[in-house]
Amino acid sequence: MTMAKGANVELHAPAVRVELGRRSGPGVPDVDASALLLASGKVRSDADFVFYNQPTHPSGAVRYEGRTTGDGTATDTLHLDLARVEPAIEKVILAASADGGTFGRVPGLYVRVVDAADGTELARYDSADATVETAFVLGELYRRQGAWKFRAVGQGYDTGLEGLATDYGITVDEPQHAPPPAPLTKVTLTKSAPTVSLAKQGGTSGALRVNLNWEVRKQLGGRAGRRARGLDLDLCALYELTDGTKGVVQALGHAFGSLHQAPYIHLDGDDRSGGLATGENLTVNLDRTDAFRRILVFVTIYEGARSFADLHATVTLRPAHGAPIDFSLDECTVPSNVCALALLTNEGGDLTVRREARYLVPDRGVSPQRTVDRAYGWNMNWTRGRK
Template structure:
């Protein structure tokens, strides 16, 4: 069995796979069949306890508690690119803070466990995408996702093209006052649409009276892109596959990190570092201004910049992807303020990935906000089962003036 980390993927060795989602509390689990545009085609593509069967996908109760989404990849229609497995809390107002749901992927025919995934660092989320079963080059794979939503299953539904209608008030209680406009639907999570429980397609648009209640905006969808169209600009939590022309990028890359002092602030000394992890999220080594070369030269640091002044990258870390030892499966790039100045005194902080040979910029991530803290996780590179690498923009702040204090939170973020 393989323990997966966010963003990692595995090829499926079985035609029929079951995804069990379990937790210490009651969950509502569903599966959505998505076309190439990332949306459901109709209400038939939404599978949950009130509609337990769809094209090639079924919902059932798991033997050990929880729910199971079973996918028969041979029966999934050609127009479907992926099936996302979601979970939401059954108790109104509850969040995933202190609750760790686990997705277990099994061979549906013999019960053998293929992989498991427990999303890390959950807090105010009330729903999340646990895993996705998807096609790639004619084969099926599973990817660990762990994308959380603060506005419940309705947020996931909206993201994937399903709109949720307010249930009508029961006829026996006409005197009940209407719910406040910002309140969530009165039905429990998973109770969708009109009394039949069926979801309503996003097109044509629902009338204003049937629109879902106002809710906080969902975080950016973890859209997957590659390098075929040139330089990629990432937003927080977005991922790019380091693949170009169908081939994974395994040459040398350079992560450049830069910053400028905020308006009227003094020069600020920040330190860029990278932490290498194994598949168990344990640190293998870290490279910083005090240790410029690690892993037999596979990772090299440019040296310390004391001010952040001047154009271009302030510090750079070169990674020879093809030269990394097999035990290194994840890299997290971090920046710390050793002098104790806060990132609220920093302007234009960014990281960018370049081809180390040509100097071509491949990926860029600009921080769009700052926090009065002393450390930030900028980006992570994760080696996939196929050998390719994926970069995810992070922009997560912590309180730490040195790379040593970043090891634990960065490992949890993988």
């Protein structure tokens, strides 16, 4: 059901999923979704602000479920259990903020509300008139005579997330008499300093997003250039759980995994652009760190190139809480089509991240997956698969 700005509709569902989507690509700002729970027009505390760094409301009624990408689109998802929303909450604002540009540069921006039980679309609003806004209220869910309704809003702020937050009563500045805490800074892993503790970076809960992006270093002509433009890299993960279960998460064989049940790892989609805003993305549920023994993140070349030579790739691990971790891959000097990126190991309840950046060369007739399995001792049985 597509709606005009200002229109409203009653929601006949006890729980809904809200999707804030847009098209992605070069030059498009990154967009983050959020929800604000209001009582008398304001949040009661900063806990009523749900977003990627605070993904679950204390009541459990609203949670941020992460981002999916693919086919030139990106979608952030919020889950709202309307039956569990506290009686004091009168309205839930559905908002988004843009990083690196304005919403006038975000094509195909929309909000969609579906029944969480069966996926039936209940409401949709497509925004087409954004200009200089850097924060945007796409819609709102509100109570009216005992029922929940959705209204298409489509209003923004040119003062960014700070302006939106202040408008709804969220504390932005620290008290003048208290010195701000020292922020955690981004960690770049290198050959000489290859490991870091996620806990020391503040990454003890929520979602850990692993992003791989790349570009071709050389402008190749002719046939080689066409292969470069059609390059398809696949981000994958071998996992071993504490109960002994082993497996792989990858696009091949449509083994995309699951975030909220074993293996608690989910591959967002299969991207061919390599852009920073999209690339290949893998999400790990840090709320289930206790279930992991080890996770090996690796990348294979599915098509478009014979090796990683002439590619410039960067890996970023971004925990929901805490500072990001990143590293670049070394120049490839061997005929490798599979590279071990990072090894996450459970050490006393804390996941330690170790930079691998290790190019592997499969023996003749041996798949990239089997090659990385042998190198790291997973000892799994492999069969042929396809996308």
